[in-house]
Amino acid sequence: MSDARIVDRGYRRYDGPRLGVRGAVRSLAWHSALRALGLRRTFWAKLLPLASVGIAYVPALVFVGIAALLPDQLVQGGGVLPGYADYYGFISAAIVLFVALVGPEVLCPDRRHRMLGLYLASPLTRDSYLVAKVLAVVPVLALVTLGPPLLLLVGLTFAGAGPEGFGEFLTVLARIVTGGLVISAAYTAVSLAAASLTERRAVASAGVILVLLVSTVATSALVAVGADERLLLLNVGAIPFELVQRIYGQAGRTPIPTAELVVANLAWTVGAGAVLRSRYHRLRITR
Amino acid sequence: MRATGLVKLWGATTALAGASFEVGSGVTGLLGSNGAGKTTVLGLILGLHPPDGGTIEVLGLDPATAGARVRERLGYVPEHEALAPDVRAHDLVRHLSEVHGLPSREATARASDALWLVGLGEERHRPVGTMSTGQRQRVKLAAALAHDPALLLLDEPTNGLDPMQREEMLALIRRIGSELGIDVVLSSHLLEEVERTCDATVILAAGQVVASGSMDALRSGGSGLVVDVDGGAELLAGRLRTDGFAVSVDGLRLVVEGAADAGADAVRDAAAAQRIGLRRVQARTATLEDVFLAAGDGAP
Structure with missing residues (x-):
């Protein structure tokens, strides 16, 4: 005789603990991060984000492979492997593509499908909702801004081509983390601000790419024909990477002082954040 | 709340x-x-x-x-x-x-x-x-x-x-x-x-x-009585009208306007006099539609 039986638990009241706003922010951030990566969704939803992440790691794997296979003298002699700051030059297209995907994916569907109304009927407020979204996007973007140079550092270290000594290792590590977070923060703000302006993901993604590319092309062209170099501070597609060069102690590609680069990065990040917050505070949810 | x-x-x-x-x-x-x-x-x-x-x-x-x-x-x-x-x-x-x-x-x-x-x-x-x-x-x-x-x-x-x-x-x-x-x-x-x-x-x-x-x-804002009878609805209605009540008939159901208590006694006496069987005599209740209309808003 089988022991199997159907147990109808029915609906039960709940008098356990409730995790409040913090729990709500944590849950929304996690849910949004998974969504941005296409996880628990269809194959096609995963394809582009995971491909972008994969592409960002390919150069690191190649360089670690080169370091492991080539003779030490050749690797140590320099010129074969790029510096950590230069690594971004190999993956900037993947970063731009990923940034253009993540922000819109995290914000637009909630408005398009009116999930925002359900979220604001929970302990979340407009501000804590946006905090959750930022907390989702920054670490997801760090997968391409922080992860690949970290892999390079660890791989080169194991291959015997890493920093000399533990102190130098920590210095490089700190530069990688700071640089990765600078790029993540700036691009999180820009991609979320662009996504706050439309309900359509594709339009927002196109907008992000347009902002990053147009600012690069336009400012570079104007400087090339004799405009003030400081015009490059408007180039949000490049100034985070320029600041990363300075974080690694390198001269960078422009003569703009580092302090001005820091201010420009902060201005872009805070300005885009202000656009985002302003848009959400003006949204009408219900009458 | x-x-x-x-x-x-x-x-x-x-x-x-x-x-x-x-x-x-x-x-x-x-x-x-x-x-x-x-x-x-x-x-x-x-x-x-x-x-x-x-x-x-x-x-x-x-x-x-x-x-x-x-x-x-x-x-x-x-x-x-x-x-x-x-x-x-x-x-x-x-x-x-x-x-x-x-x-x-x-x-x-x-x-x-x-x-x-x-x-x-x-x-x-x-x-x-x-x-x-x-x-x-x-x-x-x-x-x-x-x-x-x-x-x-x-x-x-x-x-x-x-x-x-x-x-x-x-x-x-x-x-x-x-x-x-x-x-x-x-x-x-x-x-x-x-x-x-x-x-x-x-x-x-x-x-x-x-x-x-x-x-x-x-x-409870309704007034009057609802009366269900076995037969002779028109006969009963006629008798009640003679007694001064406003009555409407719908098949075997009568609606008697006016005060419920006095109406109930009149219905009982009239039905007994006419030998008409009563199935139900009940105070009439208002529908929500009555309330809605009385409140001055058009019924949806």
Whole structure:
């Protein structure tokens, strides 16, 4: 005789603990991060984000492979492997593509499908909702801004081509983390601000790419024909990477002082954040 | 919950103009035509916007200042479509339970329970976008129930449903309000569904409460008698008219206008004199439609 039986638990009241706003922010951030990566969704939803992440790691794997296979003298002699700051030059297209995907994916569907109304009927407020979204996007973007140079550092270290000594290792590590977070923060703000302006993901993604590319092309062209170099501070597609060069102690590609680069990065990040917050505070949810 | 003198302005438009009402236990209808202020009331209960005047107290708290604590204990089913179509029903309900403060493990179990309760147990792993309108309405209801709210707010929950789905949804709401012990506010412009489903009603018109109270109290406003007879309805009606009563006849049913007590005695005497069998003599109750029309608002 089988022991199997159907147990109808029915609906039960709940008098356990409730995790409040913090729990709500944590849950929304996690849910949004998974969504941005296409996880628990269809194959096609995963394809582009995971491909972008994969592409960002390919150069690191190649360089670690080169370091492991080539003779030490050749690797140590320099010129074969790029510096950590230069690594971004190999993956900037993947970063731009990923940034253009993540922000819109995290914000637009909630408005398009009116999930925002359900979220604001929970302990979340407009501000804590946006905090959750930022907390989702920054670490997801760090997968391409922080992860690949970290892999390079660890791989080169194991291959015997890493920093000399533990102190130098920590210095490089700190530069990688700071640089990765600078790029993540700036691009999180820009991609979320662009996504706050439309309900359509594709339009927002196109907008992000347009902002990053147009600012690069336009400012570079104007400087090339004799405009003030400081015009490059408007180039949000490049100034985070320029600041990363300075974080690694390198001269960078422009003569703009580092302090001005820091201010420009902060201005872009805070300005885009202000656009985002302003848009959400003006949204009408219900009458 | 209790509202006193609620005023809410949207620019030059007055959405609520001094509305006062109470919502007790069971299912309470928030009845009014479109633009009467129903959704504004729900927004104020949720603390989504502060009132421009008056006070509102929900679960002993002011939602304008303690919004997060109030909303933690509220379930809300909006009128419109509000679900991401590419997410599985169970994932969505679990996530919204977590957002309402439930720990992850508890949210997972209760999401399943809530989906079984609304009749979607077998469908719980389907993406919401592949479901019918009725099923999506049920997913919204499950999402509002799973975190065990003290008060459930339903905004036009039968919109877009076919007659059978509508019946099932109303039966479910009735069950939630009675068996599960969760208080419900049912916002609707459909008088008949409020009349059939609710224990009490607040009737809104142009931003003001024109009537409120339990269904029994609201219906007690009727006057006269309803009399059912075995036969000879016209004969009895003639006799009563002779005695000075206004009587209308519909088959074997008579409606006698006027005071119930005096009318009952007259009906008894007239029926005895004419040897007409009486099946029922009962005080006539008002329908919600009578109340609605008497309140000066057109019937929906």
